[in-house]
Amino acid sequence: MNGVVLVNKPPGPTSHDVVRRIRALAKGARVGHAGTLDPRAQGLLLILVGDATKQQREFMAGEKEYVAAIRLGATSSTDDAEGKITAMSNAQIPMTNAVRRTLQSFVGETAQVPPAYSAVKIGGTKAYEAARRGKPLTLKPRGVTIKEIELLEYRYPALKIRVACAAGTYIRALARDIGKKLGCGGYLSALTRSRSGNFLLKDAVPLSSLTSQNLAQHLLPSTAIPSTLNR
Template sequence: MKQKPVHEAMKPYLEGQVMLVDKPLRWTSFDAVKKIRNLTGVMKVGHAGTLDPLASGMLIICTGKFTKKINEYMGMEKEYTGTFTLGATTPTYDLESEPENFKDISQLTTEQLHKATQPFTGPIMQMPPIHSAIKKDGKPVYLAARKGVEVQLDPRPITIYSFEITKIELPVVHFKIVCSTGTYIRSMANDYGKELGVGAYLSSLCRSRIGEFSLDQAQSLEQVMEHLKQLKTDKEAGS
């Protein structure tokens, strides 16, 4: 798609910018990119790593020549915080689908909850969720999964640098995970539940860091949008 002339105030974004955005809940990563594209008028805009709609947190958005750095940012380690809910599972491993397979968790001890993280640290093979955008035969596997078609995926090598249970409020446990690119935190929830024998699903998620970029450096999407609008207003007022 050919780049149209952009507003004078948006020239820096046409040249190239890296934006640290705190993605709000319910927005897709593509929604955020589309909003930036529309406000700047810059066609070349992309993000460095998808966050699911039910996740919030760090989204690196690149414009112009900095889109060439997207793969570099995607390869950096990630830090996530959030909650797992124990005693049930969901088909999507998160709250995109309804909890089922309820089990009693009254016998679980604090020691068990901490010990169950141990098999999931270091280099491991992780099975991705069948409700994911991984492509098989050219199509995202979630399309087949939604139709009830059986999907066969292969486990993938990832590295979990640390996996901590930071707070316990049963049936909810709070966690912090530092991991390599390619890690599905939804799968971590499901596997952790299996290890405990009671099931679990991801009930909240925030990406708190990508490489050296932490969430406290990011602006809310609303702040970014206001800033871009103000740049245009200031430029027009000064011209």
């Protein structure tokens, strides 16, 4: 059994939970994924089965696209709704034109500090492990590339955007930085991955629909994979 399964991950399970589920259905085949989705996030998760796991690095390098809901007027210790939320007092409500200008200022190559609660390692220690112990690591900015940002909806404090970005971009950090630049604070309240490379969420199968009997029907053959890695 070899190929890629496009899974529509619901909020709740971790990416590794999904891998374990597919591994049980695949009955012994090697299984991995091509890009973590946080537990609260939903949407497209590429599950690699059999020989496709050998191409994991190529799959992970594909451009990603997300729909992100951002809550303005507050900050979070984790840059999402999971953390300690602190309201920003006396924050001015940004006008729509200011929001548009701010969003476009992030398009292109930019420096981004990963979230304190992330899997980034320093000296073998993961940032989220250190943060949970109350000793957060000092994380250095990393270069990321934002291809597009589109304003979908805005009614303060709710902001919804579409983001196309290169691999390695933290949307939680982007939400934090947008709020900071607007002067009102912000954190990621919901996230949906809609594309990975040329694979689309609309073609994905709900995780709950997969069984050992139908898994093979949802495998994209390895011969069809190389042409779909990048948009």
